[in-house]
Structure formats: C-alpha cells, structure tokens
Amino acid sequence: DDSEASSEREDVPENSILSAYVDTQAVIDLVESSGELTGAQLRQFEEQVAQYSEGTISAWGVVADDAISLAGSAPAPTDAAGPSDLVTTFPSDAWFAFAASDFGSQLEASLAQFEEGFKAGFQSTAPPGFPAPEVDPLAEIERATGIDLERDLSWIGDVGGFVRGSGIFDLGGALVAEATDEGAATDTVDRLGDALGRERSVQISPTDGGFDVTIPGAPVGAQVAVQDGRFIAAAGDVTIDEVLSPDETLEDSDRFSTARDALGDDLTPSFFLDFVPVLELIESTGQATSDPEYQAAKPYLDALDYVVAGSQLDGDRTTAGLVLGVKEGEGSTDTAAAALTP
Secondary structure, three states: OOHHHHHHHHHOOOOOOEEEEEOHHHHHHHHHHOOOOOHHHHHHHHHHHOOEOOOOEEEEEEEOOOEEEEEEEEEOEOOOOOOOOHHHHOEOOEEEEEEEOOHHHHHHHHHHHHHHHHHHHHHHHOOOOOOOOOOOHHHHHHHHHOOOHHHHOOOEEEEEEEEEOOOHHHOEEEEEEEEOOHHHHHHHHHHHHHHHHOOOOOEEEEEOOEEEEEOOOOOOOEEEEEEOOEEEEEEEOOOHHHHHOOOOEHHHOHHHHHHHHHHOOOOEEEEEEEHHHHHHHHHHOOOHHHOHHHHHHHHHHHOEEEEEEEEEEEOOEEEEEEEEEEOOOOOOOOOHHHHHOO
16 A cells, blocks of 8 residues: 555566565664664765665566576666676677776765775774874875875776686686776876886786786786776786777677576676586586585586676666576486476
C-alpha cells in the first residue's frame, strides 16, 4: 500500500527470484537521531548524504539457464557523470577490463572526506584537555612522492584498465586516464618520473611524452606517457601503441559481445572478466594440476564463463547490473554446471 514501494516494484522483472526495497530517508533519519555519532562524524555523514538525490533503493535477482543476474536502482550522486565506454576500446584479447567515469572529481571529493575524517579521528581520540595533533596526511604523501594529490591529479577524467595474456611470459596490461588538461597531465608524469628516478633499483629512460621504466633483473618493464589526450601506463607484454591503436577492440570481440548482451542494451559495461583465459593462466604455471584443492574446485571453476557489470544514468537515478555467466561442464551435465544453474 506504500506508493513509493509499489512504484519501485515496476522495475522488477516478473521472473525475478528475489527483490529488495530500502526507504533511504528512513535510514538517514535513524542514523541522525541515534545519538551514536559525534558532532564531527554527524557532519561528515550529512555531507556524504547530501551528495545524492532523494529517492529509494530497489534491487532484484534473476536466474536463467546460462546466467545469474543482479540489478538495482538507486539515487544518483548530484551532477553525476554518465558511465564511461573506455572498456570497449581496449584490445580484444583483454580478459579483465574496468572503467570509471569522471574519476578526478570523485577522487577530489574522496580526498576531502578522507582528510576531514582523518582529522576528526585524531580529535575524537585526543585526551581531554589536550589538543589533537596537527597531521596532514596529504602533505605527507606530497613530501614522499612530490605529487600533490589534490592539485596534480585534478586533470583526470575517465579512468580504465585491462589485463591480457594466457601465460606468465605474455602477461601484460595498462592503466588509462583521459586527460582534461594535457599540460597538467604531462607535468604529473614528469614529477612521477623524478620520484621514481630517485629509487636506486629503478632505471628511468625519457621518451616522447613520458618515460620507460626498467628494473634490472626483471624480465619486463613499463612505459608511461601522455599521448592523444590520455595518460597511459603500460606494463609487461603491452605497449602504449597497442593501447592507443589495437588491431581489434573488445567491441569487436565475440566473448565480450555475449557478456554485454546478457547485461542488456540499456547498461554500459564498466567491468568485464573472462574466466576461460584466467584458468588457462593458472594452469600454465603447472602447480595447479598437482594441487588437490584446485582439482576439487576445478569442475565448478570450469562452469564459470564470465562476469560483466555496468550501469545507466537516467536523470537523478542510476541503474546498475551484474551478470555471472555459466556454461555446461565439458563432457558432463551433472557436475558444476548442474550445481550452478537451475
């Protein structure tokens, strides 16, 4: 009989096996009236809550023959950016990929909350009659690295990364950040190179737009640079050129397309994990084959296909979903697949 609850139920699929509903304002009122938070903690809580639009939360789950899905709808943060499509631009053989939109703004807000909470913790633990010690955690990080997290990372836009490779010797990956200010991003790379150059165990070689990292005795190194409006840190069997111009992208991959279709056309993928190459990587070490615990778990691991997650921003609400894909066990229909599917 509650109109808000019944309205939220309209988004729940008819074939769902579970659903949940949260009256967020009631939860906020309970926290604020509990008397369990100190003045500083209460102010921090209220500031965090104020970042979100008003509304309820709903969630649901669906089980099909080849997938287990969880989804939900909740109030979106004020001025939230839509989901990033960086994941689709990564190389097609990536078995792990993720992306986060407008990471710089989120980092700035998180740093401010961290600093305030850090200082509030010192104030609450200081003995009566004694002032709390003046400690600035961000200043300590700057002294150690030369990087001001609030100033030097404000240029970061969407962030993403990936890992690929089915064996120890062809393993590689990259971290990518879109630069809203390419000059500021280049300055940060220069400071990072100077900080790493002070380490005796690391060799830094300047390159066009960045530097290469070599560790004596290590079989692989890394490349760091700002190119085409992006900060890129590539390591292992991945180069910056392969990140910027892959032969094929995940957008062209059949494996990724299957996962994305299961997630739904309305949601933009922000996380992807392909279990098949992960298991190949584990077994390529040779140790897993002789591990009895791994062998006992193998029928269940073989039934796992992929995990994909994504979201959609619609006005002041965000909808998110996660899908675990499952497959039929090889040569058997009564082992892991039967345990994981209805």
